[in-house]
Amino acid sequence: MEEVLCNVEFIKENIEFIARIQSDLGGTREYKGPSFEEVLEQIVIDLQEEFETY
Numbered sequence: 001m002e003e004v005l006c007n008v009e010f011i012k013e014n015i016e017f018i019a020r021i022q023s024d025l026g027g028t029r030e031y032k033g034p035s036f037e038e039v040l041e042q043i044v045i046d047l048q049e050e051f052e053t054y
Contacts, residue, residue, distance in 0.1 A: 010039075017032070021046070
């Protein structure tokens, strides 16, 4: 059985990258940074911490 754990949306606005995440455990949050890699790293760390206890 499949279960959606989170939704992730990436946006590039001018020179800034934005990621929006929505999950049942962490709610909705937004990350911003000057590079895609920086934003992605923030997301990975946050999701690892969130789902370690899941």
